[in-house]
Amino acid sequence: MSDAPRVIAPGMVVGILGGGQLGRMLATAAAELGLACHVYCPDPRSPAFAVAAARTIAPYDDPEALAAFAASVDVVTYEFENVPVETAEALAARVPLAPGARSLAVAQDRLFEKELMAGLGIATAAHAEVSRQADIYSALARTGRPAILKTRRLGYDGKGQATVRAGDDPVSAWRVIGEAPAILEALVSFEREVSVILARGRDGEVRAFDVTENVHDAGILDTSTVPARIEPELAAEALAIATRIAEALDHVGILAVEMFLATGHEGRRLLVNEIAPRVHNSGHWTQDACLVSQFEQHIRAICGWPLGDPSRHSDAVMVNLIGDAVADWPALAAEPGARLHLYGKSEARPGRKMGHVNRVRPRPGT
Amino acid sequence: MSDAPRVIAPGMVVGILGGGQLGRMLATAAAELGLACHVYCPDPRSPAFAVAAARTIAPYDDPEALAAFAASVDVVTYEFENVPVETAEALAARVPLAPGARSLAVAQDRLFEKELMAGLGIATAAHAEVSRQADIYSALARTGRPAILKTRRLGYDGKGQATVRAGDDPVSAWRVIGEAPAILEALVSFEREVSVILARGRDGEVRAFDVTENVHDAGILDTSTVPARIEPELAAEALAIATRIAEALDHVGILAVEMFLATGHEGRRLLVNEIAPRVHNSGHWTQDACLVSQFEQHIRAICGWPLGDPSRHSDAVMVNLIGDAVADWPALAAEPGARLHLYGKSEARPGRKMGHVNRVRPRPGT
Numbered sequence: 001m002s003d004a005p006r007v008i009a010p011g012m013v014v015g016i017l018g019g020g021q022l023g024r025m026l027a028t029a030a031a032e033l034g035l036a037c038h039v040y041c042p043d044p045r046s047p048a049f050a051v052a053a054a055r056t057i058a059p060y061d062d063p064e065a066l067a068a069f070a071a072s073v074d075v076v077t078y079e080f081e082n083v084p085v086e087t088a089e090a091l092a093a094r095v096p097l098a099p100g101a102r103s104l105a106v107a108q109d110r111l112f113e114k115e116l117m118a119g120l121g122i123a124t125a126a127h128a129e130v131s132r133q134a135d136i137y138s139a140l141a142r143t144g145r146p147a148i149l150k151t152r153r154l155g156y157d158g159k160g161q162a163t164v165r166a167g168d169d170p171v172s173a174w175r176v177i178g179e180a181p182a183i184l185e186a187l188v189s190f191e192r193e194v195s196v197i198l199a200r201g202r203d204g205e206v207r208a209f210d211v212t213e214n215v216h217d218a219g220i221l222d223t224s225t226v227p228a229r230i231e232p233e234l235a236a237e238a239l240a241i242a243t244r245i246a247e248a249l250d251h252v253g254i255l256a257v258e259m260f261l262a263t264g265h266e267g268r269r270l271l272v273n274e275i276a277p278r279v280h281n282s283g284h285w286t287q288d289a290c291l292v293s294q295f296e297q298h299i300r301a302i303c304g305w306p307l308g309d310p311s312r313h314s315d316a317v318m319v320n321l322i323g324d325a326v327a328d329w330p331a332l333a334a335e336p337g338a339r340l341h342l343y344g345k346s347e348a349r350p351g352r353k354m355g356h357v358n359r360v361r362p363r364p365g366t
Numbered sequence: 367m368s369d370a371p372r373v374i375a376p377g378m379v380v381g382i383l384g385g386g387q388l389g390r391m392l393a394t395a396a397a398e399l400g401l402a403c404h405v406y407c408p409d410p411r412s413p414a415f416a417v418a419a420a421r422t423i424a425p426y427d428d429p430e431a432l433a434a435f436a437a438s439v440d441v442v443t444y445e446f447e448n449v450p451v452e453t454a455e456a457l458a459a460r461v462p463l464a465p466g467a468r469s470l471a472v473a474q475d476r477l478f479e480k481e482l483m484a485g486l487g488i489a490t491a492a493h494a495e496v497s498r499q500a501d502i503y504s505a506l507a508r509t510g511r512p513a514i515l516k517t518r519r520l521g522y523d524g525k526g527q528a529t530v531r532a533g534d535d536p537v538s539a540w541r542v543i544g545e546a547p548a549i550l551e552a553l554v555s556f557e558r559e560v561s562v563i564l565a566r567g568r569d570g571e572v573r574a575f576d577v578t579e580n581v582h583d584a585g586i587l588d589t590s591t592v593p594a595r596i597e598p599e600l601a602a603e604a605l606a607i608a609t610r611i612a613e614a615l616d617h618v619g620i621l622a623v624e625m626f627l628a629t630g631h632e633g634r635r636l637l638v639n640e641i642a643p644r645v646h647n648s649g650h651w652t653q654d655a656c657l658v659s660q661f662e663q664h665i666r667a668i669c670g671w672p673l674g675d676p677s678r679h680s681d682a683v684m685v686n687l688i689g690d691a692v693a694d695w696p697a698l699a700a701e702p703g704a705r706l707h708l709y710g711k712s713e714a715r716p717g718r719k720m721g722h723v724n725r726v727r728p729r730p731g732t
Contacts, residue, residue: 010695010708028394031417034695034708034721051397053416291654291705291726306700313679313728329376329400334672339657342376342400355400360657362679362728 006096008074008303010034013053015073015095017060017087019046021343021353022079022279025287027051029295035303040069047344048079060087070094077253077302081107081277082154098202098252098302103277106249110152110183113275120244123271125260126186136170139184146187149173151180161219163187188271190260194228196242197283199297199307200251206243207297207307209290211235214258214282220351224282224318226289230261238270245275254298256280281320281353288339288358289316317359326354337361372462374440374669376400379419381439381461383426383453385412387709387719388445388645391653393417395661401669406435413710414445426453436460443619443668447473447643448520464568464618464668469643472615476518476549479641486610489637491626492552502536505550512553515539517546527585529553554637556626560594562608563649565663565673566617572609573663573673575656577601580624580648586717590648590684592655596627604636611641620664622646647686647719654705654724655682683725692720703727 008014014030016023019041027037028051038054039046049055054072058065061084070076075096081104088104091097106112117124128139130149140147149170151160160180162173174182193216198208213228214221228235242257249255256276262269283294292300292308300307321328326348332340335357342355374380380396382389385407393403394417404420405412415421420438424431427450436442441462447470454470457463472478483490494505496515506513515536517526526546528539540548559582564574579594580587594601608623615621622642628635649660658666658674666673687694692714698706701723708721 007696010692011710011712024397028397028417031390031394031710032707033699034710036416036710050402050419051394051417288657291703300699306696308699308705309702326376330373330672333399333666333674336675337657339674341398344377344397344400344402346377 006074007305008035011036012074012303013038013072014299014303015040015069015076015091016048016052016079017041017076017083017091018079019043019048020079021047021345023048024051024343025295025341026077026079026279026298029293030299032296033299033303033305035299038069038073040065045346050344060084063090066090067094075302077278077298079278099255099277100250100252103249103251103253103255107275107277108153110150110155110274111181114183116245116248117272120248122241122244123269125188125262125271125273127183130174130182130184133171133174133179136174136184140164140170143184143186148185148187149177149182150185151177151182153181159219188260188262189264190262190271191268192229192261193258193273194230194238194261194270195224195256195258195280195282196238197254197256197280197286197294198239198242198246199254199294199301199310200246201301201307202252202304204247205307206246207310208239208242209283209286209294209310210312211238212282212285218351220322220353221281221320222322223320224285226285226312226316234261234268234270241270241272245272249277251277253277253301254279254283254294256283258282281356282318284341284356285316285318285358286310287341288360289314312363314360314362316361319357319359320353321355321357323348323350323352323354329355332357335359372440373671374401377402378440378669379404379438380665380669381406381435381442381457382414382418382445383407383442383449383457384445385409385414386445387413387711389414390417390709391661391707392443392445392645392664395659396665398662399665399669399671401665404435404439406431411712416710426450429456432456433460441668443644443664445644465621465643466616466618469615469617469619469621473641473643474519476516476521476640477547480549482611482614483638486614488607488610489635491554491628491637491639493549496540496548496550499537499540499545502540502550506530506536509550509552514551514553515543515548516551517543517548519547525585554626554628555630556628556637557634558595558627559624559639560596560604560627560636561590561622561624561646561648562604563620563622563646563652563660564605564608564612565620565660565667565676566612567667567673568618568670570613571673572612573676574605574608575649575652575660575676576678577604578648578651584717586688586719587647587686588688589686590651592651592678592682600627600634600636607636607638611638615643617643619643619667620645620649620660622648624648647722648684650707650722651682651684651724652676653707654726655680678729680726680728682727685723685725686719687721687723689714689716689718689720695721698723701725
């Protein structure tokens with residue numbers, strides 16, 4: 001049913017799997033368009049529930065809850081790519097699912113991701129599959145050191161990763177990641193990290209936001225800045241790469257593509273790091289620097305609406321508020337040119353994304 | 367309790383009386399700041415329920431429901447000024463209410479409104495009280511014809527009004543408005559209508575959005591445009607007038623002041639038409655032309671937060687989608703530079719506000 005051509009009109013219901021901050025911001029964006037949201041999440045304290053017209057609290061593998069959810073919505077999307085395949089299949093059999101199964105399958109597995117890039121002739125870091133402990137040595141021979149061992153599945157925000165440096169015992173890294181199927185990647189020397197956030201509509205139209213420059217801290221996104229400090233030709237190449245990936249996946253919705261602007265003996269070049277078939281933290285600046293945010297754009301795409309105008313009226317720096325950093329909210333609320341976004345999470349645990357702030361400066365007139 | 371100094375922090379609960387589109391947009395703005403909303407409305411199909419963390423469906427005069435509501439929230443505000451006085455008093459005895467009782471009392475009664483302006487030396491249209499049928503003749507002697515008979519209370523969007531033109535029997539007008547206590551106002555010749563949307567914080571700080579130019583059709587707002595086509599001195603005077611009113615009311619929250627730029631034998635001058643102690647339709651353009659919208663600004667004010675930056679990064683024209691006009695949503699969704707806002711109302715009755723569109727154009731750089 002994922003190719004169903006019906007437009008999801010105002011008054012219809014968007015189902016969202018996952019009740020975190022991304023689901024929350026999707027839900028408010030959908031509400032602005034007159035759509036109702038039904039959020040499905042196992043956690044009763046999910047931030048998205050507070051802005052949803054309907055809520056299901058149930059495990060992702062509960063067939064009855066999934067069937068009832070599917071029957072109550074007109075389209076299903078998700079805020080995280082680690083939706084179990086069985087869950088996606090159970091829903092897709094009953095109701096349109098967007099982005100579709102292929103986007104999910106590739107984004108869930110770092111090896112599939114790398115294979116897709118190879119098939120499209122898109123450069124990535126040198127890498128090799130590690131299925132069992134003995135594979136590590138041959139993999140290291142291919143990547144050199146330092147390298148990063150990453151679980152193929154279920155990694156995010158730096159979790160499920162271990163670095164192998166000169167002198168390290170690679171078997172320790174294998175143990176750190178839980179001896180799970182993995183890939184080993186060469187640690188890339190890079191000048192900067194960038195991402196492309198684009199939307200692809202049901203009709204294949206692609207609209208991209210401006211390339212964003214990202215800085216991570218301890219594996220977690222810290223800041224995103226537009227404009228990115230890269231040459232126009234590289235920005236155009238980044239957009240072209242992301243568009244090719246979206247088309248290869250027959251993707252519908254927002255697609256985020258993270259890249260390194262790598263340096264080294266092959267010169268400065270873009271390497272794709274990873275993709276996310278969903279709204280993405282590095283696109284949060286679009287909320288306050290564009291007329292149409294990534295959240296609205298995603299809803300438009302999955303509902304079969306025309307895509308909105310992704311052009312940018314302002315320069316912006318997005319700063320994540322992680323853990324205790326959210327305690328600064330009174331100062332941030334008072335800061336001119338800063339727009340505060342808080343997720344309504346009760347407990348500020350270390351490493352937990354509690355909110356973000358967009359520092360915005362209108363662009364010189366054109 | 368309305369002077370309670372406690373800041374309403376993220377995670378606390380904002381109570382909203384009224385579940386229409388204004389309550390809905392207040393609720394999403396509050397959610398962006400990490401606040402939860404509890405919406406109280408008698409109508410089970412209230413648009414604001416779809417984005418509220420908690421809902422009470424009960425009449426406004428249900429003491430038990432009001433007590434339970436008050437016990438569940440940290441501050442109460444409202445989306446309409448016709449909150450019954452008893453309701454407001456019952457809540458204010460238990461929890462901070464903002465804007466406060468004085469703003470409500472004045473905004474609920476056209477005569478009190480006019481008396482406030484007179485006391486502040488602020489010009490209004492010539493007018494006279496009409497408490498019984500016989501008053502109409504002396505009132506007409508004061509206003510001349512044409513004049514408009516308006517019920518003192520419970521009028522909105524042109525309801526509760528009747529015009530008395532040359533040759534009309536004024537008693538017919540008295541019957542049209544239901545023989546309710548009223549005022550008769552001279553029909554003002556005006557060059558244009560403008561409004562000021564300002565916020566006043568708990569600490570008395572006032573921040574105003576740019577003056578807006580409004581066009582009404584059949585008593586209902588049709589378009590709002592910024593910048594308004596008035597001279598800077600008149601714009602400054604409009605802001606000063608609105609500020610004086612807010613201060614006289616010790617107002618906390620958004621205050622809207624509608625004015626005529628009148629023409630006639632006394633020259634071009636501003637006359638205050640009416641005030642609203644709440645977010646206002648003529649401020650909807652702030653959602654897409656400012657970093658902080660009137661909705662967020664209202665939440666900041668009533669929660670004791672610092673007010674946000676009301677400066678405008680774009681020019682804008684807001685067009686209301688009334689009744690069947692909402693059927694144009696597919697074309698509006700495809701229009702570059704237009705941002706669509708739909709209220710999630712199921713039935714497009716004539717005269718019903720179904721949504722609005724903000725047509726936005728970034729300002730030349732400064």
